[in-house]
Amino acid sequence: LRETYENHHRVIITDDALKAAVELSARYINDRFLPDKAIDVMDEAASKVRLQTYVPSPEMQEIKDKINEVNNQKEAAIASEAFERASELKTEAAALQEKLDELVEKKQKKQQEIQLLVTENEIADVVAMWTKIPVKKLKEDEKARLLKLEETLHERVVSQAEAVTAVAKAIRRGRTGLKDPKRPIGSFLFLGPTGVGKTELSKALAQAMFGNENAMIRVDMSEYMEKESVSKMIGSAPGYVGYEEGGQLSEKVRRNPYSVVLFDEIEKAHPDVFNVLLQVLDDGHITDSQGRKVDFKNTIIILTSNAGASNIVSPKHLGFGAGNDEKANYEKMKTDVMDEVKRMFKPEFLNRIDDIIVFKQLNKDDIRQIVEILTLQLSKRCKEQMDLNLDITEAMKDYLADKGYDEKYGARPLKRAIQTELEDNLAEALLAEKIKASDTVKCDVKDGKVIIEAEKKKAARAVKGKSEEGAVPKAAKKVVKAKAGNTATKTAKSRKTTKK
Template sequence: MTLDMGSVVAGTKYRGEFEDRLKKIMDEIRQAGNIILFIDELHTLIGAGGAEGAIDASNILKPSLARGELQCIGATTLDEYRKYIEKDAALERRFQPITVDQPSPEEAIQILYGLRDRYEAHHRVKITDEAIVEAVKLSDRYIPDRFLPDKAIDLIDEAGSKVRLHTYTIPPNLKELESRLDDIRMEKDSAVQSQEFEKAAALRDTEQKIREELDITKNQWKEKQGRTDSEVTPEDIAQVVASWTGIPVSKLKEEETERLMNMESILHERLIGQDEAVKSVSRAVRRSRAGLKDPKRPIGSFIFLGPTGVGKTELARALAEAMFGDENAVIRIDMSEYMEKHSTSRLVGAPPGYVGYEEGGQLTEKVRRKPYSVVLLDEIEKAHPEVFNILLQVLEDGRLTDSKGRVVDFRNTLIIMTSNVGADQIRRNSTLGFTAAIDSGADYTNMKDKVMGELKKSFRPEFLNRIDEVIVFHSLEQKHIAEIVTLMSEELRKRLREYDVDFVLTDKAKEFLAKEGYDPAFGARPLRRAIQKHIEDRLSEELLTGGVSKGDSLLIDENNGELTVVKNGNISTESES
């Protein structure tokens, strides 16, 4: 028999009423003699009914438990047992604690086989053996904050209801028949009103035929609803897991396979050059999506090194856009905010007793909410060395415990760290690749060796040893800058669409901007400033003064070291300053 403490306490208005109810229950159990009392959430006994000095439920039950008049089984969690039951040593002594561990995946599968009939009868669907195995496997791997068999049962339950709801969807042919019937009724009524009785009679016969066909189709659909031939398949389970966690675990569709195989070209639409970096992250994503990555580690962990402005952060944004359709889907942590030792705790949350304890960690909370994401740790050399001690477990085991003791799963994240380590040496030494006269291959190898040497000085071996790959970005050449001009002008074109203004850059104008914006030591950022100075500033003035109006199309060209803007046949010249 189950004792519901909430029902026993409910409605007790006067002192002694609760005790009287509990005493009657105990007397009934004693008289029956063959009842085992089950109390779910055993910790609710502590303090139940004990207001203003009255005896609570636990103290009422203690004598009967000690004398053996009650056979009682209680269920509670380890945390609540420690918090409530262990504080009352007399009550704890009257119960023998038995720890019930989470069943193994094999045991969970057998439990689900036993429950299958109930869920099949409830949802009126057939649950296949493969779906049960998939529910246990996927829940064990992708839902870490809950336990078997509960999370696998919930997957089966939700997948069953989803499949069942699909059978309630009105089929398209039924909707079409209903629509045709409505049209013919309206046409018939119109014919009667205009006294076209022969036409109305013909329409009446057509209406009768369609109604009969509609009734047959509707009966077939209802009969199909009543049958249990709908099946819950592994793909249904995978779709539910994907909707819960945001992790794509369903089978690869043809268009997604094509996109994964073309990941390099997709990333190169936003990032010019840097073939090694693009290939490395693309391989990691493909390995993860195909299900061949190490299940105990993150999808991939990379350190991007190299000169400033060559696309290290841009690659992380491009990858987020390629994977999720939104470049803002990246979880970005600016490591310059963690320069002091005490700020390190912000990653996992402030310890108890400190301000911000309830808020959670900057890193752990974001990954808990979005377990499938790109994590960008920008400018890691700016952070305090203690930060890297926190990251050791993330990189090796894909897990991190936050300040509240919750284990956060990083196994479905792609971790990218960017750094400018060695950039000072790169700028000082022209032989590292910033002069066009040197061979670019030897130049890159020289730069890479120097930067890797600086990296080993800056970070501990146990941290570097856990990184999947360290990628040194190439310095940008003149030809790369010319391609980046096209990308940046497209961004400006998108902004101008708000004003319904368009422009075209001639090849000469692109060459002019590429030359003005090329500085090997600073990458692509000088180009952004050149476009800002030569185009954006001029167009903003024209928009404010009315020189450029809605619907205008502009041609931007170069003439004698100056940019010219041609609009509706009028030429205005921008002089170089």
């Protein structure tokens, strides 16, 4: 078929393009079959290359604009019965059209001499357009990205080394082909109290794997507590309201097949919902109410639960205050949590999950690191949205860490502390016009009070100082004027005496 499409589009399709069309379509386009989808990708890429040659040059576009302008003037002249002027404009338009035809003919001859190539880059562009995956992610060396996955995740997730390592290892197993190709890339059960980074790790994973943290489908399982709510997930049965709309889960995954699917607070879901999840985890697909197969093999499944959270928060299990070995305490706490999880979930459900990860409780040093991340994000927002340069002192960061530290609730109180102590004061200073765009704003704390003030510009002060040094004081000016007046009076008197 290559020769047929080459002759039709008048292009040359390279061997790499053919190989990329098969590999990328097989990997990323799931709702169609080979060889049909590979042929369509090749056809669209070839037509895209050919259509780029039909874009007029700036000179041709300028002549077209002139022709339109002359034609408008000609019509206006005819309407005002200025027929001689209309005849002149008609001749001018004909000359411009002739010049345009010559340029078009030259361009066509030149294009016939140039061989238009369809390469793997054009194939990747088409696949990216169809699947909504950034082109650079298709071209990037995935091996290098997977090898540095822990480093990438730790840029956003503080502490939780065991969780990050376990996720990275499971993802590498899935992408190297060691897993069942029909199952999702990875499936994890995240356990731990609130505010320790379960959702943040999910967002970081979406950013690292799919190029955007918004490539995450979040499903709140508290909405699926009733038996009838299963229809919300895969769609209503024929004859019921909402049949044509599709399911909340199936429709989102069908439209975004490359994403992280987060099932939040899984223990709140009705037991019938687990039957759907079993099919997703085992077979890698579900069939919606309209009979369409929704593929999950390119998704990452994450389930979060607060099961066993009391064992994580309880000091008697951790023993930090007693000074015991932290690693041994963590292992004991993990064992206690797993015992509770086994009582709560069925064995067939737990056996289908790749890894069960228990998140540690955050300490004060972890909160201080999170302060650095959150204040940096705030500084970027202020610079992009209001052109403010924030200078947040170390004392202010320590103050926020103290205010936002809560052993039971993790990092969530810290976000509230930044809002109330820093963002609210910044908003008040902006409204009171104490600070304005392009200012460097110093955020400090003294005696337990937050201080927001614009730093004075040293350069302006220096210039002002120089001008003051070179200026003559007003008092000195008055003295000089007075002396000048006295001298003039004495001179006038001496002249009168001489005349006499």
